[in-house]
Amino acid sequence: MRDSLAQLHVRLRVARLHQLRTQSAASQQLDRAGGTIDKLVVAANLRDIGELVAELLGPAFAADTGEWGTFGWTKWMLGALGYRIAGGTEEVLKTMLAERILGLPREG
Secondary structure, three states, X not given: OHHHHHHHHHHHHHHHHHHHXXXXXXXXXXXXXXXXXXXXXXXXXXXXXXXXXXXXXXXXXXXXXXXXXXXXXXXXXXXXXXXXXXXXXHHHHHHHHHHHHOOOOOOO
């Protein structure tokens, strides 16, 4: 569990540093991939947070026991799923990055 928490902490910190870099760069300096990468990272982190909490809470993750901090996590996971779809699915965004930024050939 400590390893999972540490890995999540590192991913969240990296995402925050990427956001700070993106926000501080002049608009001319921003590469086309910045926003796409940010969306992919944020969506993955939202999912990972929910999955870790689900592991910690067990069945209380999805059951409304009235206990503080339990039922709201179900809404979190549903919201995280929606964010992964909004603005293009992860697969579409990764394909776009591969073709437009990395210059890989188009999928046939």
